[in-house]
Amino acid sequence: MPVFAFQLGHQPHISRAEIFSVLNVYTIVYKILPDYGQFLFLEIKAAFSPIKFIKILGGTIKIIENLELPDLKENTIADYLNTTIPAGKINFSISGLNAERLAIAVKKKLKEHDRTVRYITPKNTATILHNDLVKTESDITIVYNSVYITRAIQPIEEFSERDYGRPQSDAKSGMLPPKLARILINLAYISETKQKQVTILDPFCGSGTILLEALDLGYENIFGSDISTQAIADTKKNIDWLKKQKNIFVSPKIFLASATDLQTTLPHKSIDAIITEPYLGKPLRGHETKPYLMTQTQELKELYTQTFGSFQKILKPDGIVIFVIPEFKFKNDWITVDCLSMIKKIGFQIIPFSKNEESLFYARPGQLVGRRIWKLKKSTA
Ligand SMILES: C[S@@+](CC[C@H](N)C(=O)[O-])C[C@H]1O[C@@H](n2cnc3c(N)ncnc32)[C@H](O)[C@@H]1O
Known part of the structure; x- marks a missing residue:
């Protein structure tokens, strides 16, 4: 079997989780070989097309194949x-x-x-x-x-075009990098055969980063909402721009709503997957006091709890949520939003990314806000 090495991005553990999720979606059979630095080595059957997969993945820099040459001379x-x-x-x-x-x-x-x-x-x-x-x-x-x-x-120019070339961006609330947005979608593990039918929603769509990636990946039933009229206008402009750029004829449905109240607009049990980076609190400068951060986490806990209450209503049974919970840097610690037990009580269960990873933490050096990615499933009970 040919051996491929995937060169991983700057958050290798997240890139790995994404690769496994996508390979499983496409039912590609693989065997994991020992790791080496920035590379993940896999033995994969011949049906694997690196060109196809690099276009799907957000966290892989390149895919290389072992030539099986007898030596290095x-x-x-x-x-x-x-x-x-x-x-x-x-x-x-x-x-x-x-x-x-x-x-x-x-x-x-x-x-x-x-x-x-x-x-x-x-x-x-x-x-x-x-x-x-x-x-x-x-x-x-x-x-x-x-x-x-x-x-x-990796088609880096296309990513940077969607990042910097789109008409509206969201610098104030801190934009989600398009590569991470794509990873979040891929982590939802939506099977290839269902990608055209599933309904996916980003209820904190901001300027539409996740929605643009979903559109580019070929999803056809895309919903986006936000509480801000400006965000809705920006998202619509960005979507129109991408549709023209890429000749896409799918039209996501974008509407104004609070994520705590989605059931007033969307039918009950109508959404297959919610993929979102929610409101992460006010941007930090680095000299916030602990009480300030604790108040912020308490406010977010309330927002997220109400939001999951609404998710519970609009999600189909077995519906999936990919959700980012922020952590705030305080001295050498990270302060988190303690909302998971509430979310479980509302009727969700955690789906681990691997045997050892219940969640995936994303933070770049020097960042004051880390993002912990969770995958949750609506409990059927
Ligand atoms: C972190 S941004 C999302 C950014 C987005 N992922 C992007 O990169 O374009 C958070 C967004 O949440 C919105 N927001 C805040 N509270 C909300 C609520 N209760 N319901 C829906 N949206 C809300 C804000 O208007 C803002 O656009």
């Missing part, structure tokens, strides 16, 4: 490139241990074969994309003493 790699690119100029890059030295030796060998050759220093994935090295199968990575070839690279 310059002759072996030069032979590979010589046969893979039989005519014209060979553009290639190598990253990993001793890559530069190896690249120079490979280049020399190829020149001895009378080939025109250029070594491209792989500064980042953009360099590989711009030089088309995925298509020519000549972006090489040395990991674990094996030679890997890049099969697919």
Whole structure:
């Protein structure tokens, strides 16, 4: 079975959970091999298409495949490139241990074969994309003493277009990164066959980050709501923009509502999945007192409790919620919003992401607000 390595984003544990969720959705059979730094190694059957999966995932930087070459010598790699690119100029890059030295030796060998050759220093994935090295199968990575070839690279330009190029953004309330928004959707584990029918909702849609990712992923029954008229207007503008950009004809339904009161607009038991980053409190500056933070967490606890009361009504039996609960940095600790026991009482159960992970914590260095991602299911009882 071919071995693939997934280069994980800056929150590797979240990238891993997303990969497993998506592979399971598409019923891809895989075997997990030992980890190595930023890579997740999987043995996957031949039916796996890295190009298809990189377009779905939000947290994977690239997918590379083990070439199963007998060794790491310059002759072996030069032979590979010589046969893979039989005519014209060979553009290639190598990253990993001793890559530069190896690249120079490979280049020399190829020149001895009378080939025109250029070594491209792989500064980042953009360099590989711009030089088309995925298509020519000549972006090489040395990991674990094996030679890997890049099969697919994250469409970073599309993400940054949706992040910075869209008409309306939400800097004030702190925007959710589009890659994380996509991960949240993928963590909901909606089976491939159902993706066109399921109803998904973001009831704190802000400027629509999650909704745009859902639209881009191909969901067709998308709902979004927010308590702010400005947010609703921004979301609508952003959706129209993406639809034009990508020639999408699906029209999400966007409406003004408090997340605590969704049942007044949406029919009972009508939604399959709620995927949301809720209101996370007032932005922090870093010098807030503990009592201030405690008051904020208490307010959020009330908001989230009422919100789940409403979710309970509009979700179908077995409906799923992907929900972000913030944690606030205070000195060396994180203060959390203690609302899970209430949420369970309302009628939800936690679905762990793996044997050892009940939730997934997302925080970048220096951030004052961390995000803990939870997956919950409406209890049928
Ligand atoms: C953290 S933002 C969501 C950002 C969004 N995920 C994005 O990246 O575009 C929170 C949003 O919650 C909205 N909000 C606050 N209280 C609400 C409530 N009770 N019901 C619905 N929306 C609410 C705010 O108007 C704001 O747009």
